Amino acid sequence: MSGSKPRYPLADFKVGVDNVIFSVDTDQNRLLVLLVMRQQEPYRDCWCLPGTLVRQGESLEDAAYRILAEKIRVKNLYLEQLYTFGEVGRDPREAPNSYGTRYLSVSYFALVRFPEAELIADRVSGIAWYPLKQVPQLAFDHNRILEYGHRRLCNKLEYSPVAFDVLPESFTLSDLYQLYATVLGENFSDYSNFRTKLLKLGFLSDTGEKVSKGAGRPASLYRFDAEAFAPFKNKPLVFI
Structure with a gap:
């Protein structure tokens, strides 16, 4: 036809x-x-x-x-x-x-x-x-494929709690910051603003324990609180 x-x-x-x-x-x-x-x-x-x-x-x-x-x-x-x-x-x-x-x-x-x-x-x-x-x-x-994966990783760190699947159960805010800085580059945020924003979101729980690293003051250990994070799940959220 x-x-x-x-x-x-x-x-x-x-x-x-x-x-x-x-x-x-x-x-x-x-x-x-x-x-x-x-x-x-x-x-x-x-x-x-x-x-x-x-x-x-x-x-x-x-x-x-x-x-x-x-x-x-x-x-x-x-x-x-x-x-x-x-x-x-x-x-x-x-x-x-x-x-x-x-x-x-x-x-x-x-x-x-x-x-x-x-x-x-x-x-x-x-x-x-x-x-x-x-x-x-x-x-x-x-x-x-690698380039695509790297872009996805950066986006996931900015908009989801992926970092907490990788960190130990207890971690310092400095540990968390260093992970972000390594992936996104050190210019993504200064530590003070990063710390303030993450704590204000309310899903990091202070364990009451501290750890000494180097000559500075002991740092507090935190845990990711999945229950506190639940209301934010599947909602637009900027971590940094």
């Missing part, structure tokens, strides 16, 4: 999960990302984000946690689905006419504290934390 649109076959997909795993090194004021070196083609011997193809009977989130467990040991972390990347030709294994197998990447981002994250090198010859500003050209479209 003249004028009718051509009919294309349905795409056959393989689904992968790629993790953007950030760690915060507050001692050296560095935001790091975990990279691994590919052991097979395509992009053999190139750095990339930790990833995997999803197994039969496995959920996307389970695949993301599996990758985390294979690469690092950590007690406190934050994990969230980031975005789905599925542009035609994003993976060299796709057929030139794109009518063969397509490769989707459902990306996740995670945040951990550097001192608490132990790398697991089993079966991996290349695995390393890279400062965000020194990341090389990565395999596939992983530089784009």
Whole structure:
């Protein structure tokens, strides 16, 4: 029939999960990302984000946690689905006419504290934390995924309590400030305004305990009060 649109076959997909795993090194004021070196083609011997193809009977989130467990040991972390990347030709294994197998990447981002994250090198010859500003050209479209993940992380810190999933149960306001300053840059807020605003929101509870760090006065330890935060949940809220 003249004028009718051509009919294309349905795409056959393989689904992968790629993790953007950030760690915060507050001692050296560095935001790091975990990279691994590919052991097979395509992009053999190139750095990339930790990833995997999803197994039969496995959920996307389970695949993301599996990758985390294979690469690092950590007690406190934050994990969230980031975005789905599925542009035609994003993976060299796709057929030139794109009518063969397509490769989707459902990306996740995670945040951990550097001192608490132990790398697991089993079966991996290349695995390393890279400062965000020194990341090389990565395999596939992983530089784009990393950039997207970094923007999401900054937004999450500004508008949600993600930092408290990463910090220990008890922490000082200085610990919290250093985490924010490492990710967002030291010019995001001065410590005094940061402290005043966070305490005014009312969901940080003073434990009554203090800790000594250096030669200064002992600092109070706080806890995140999830019950006090509940009324703010799902409402626009600026933390900083």
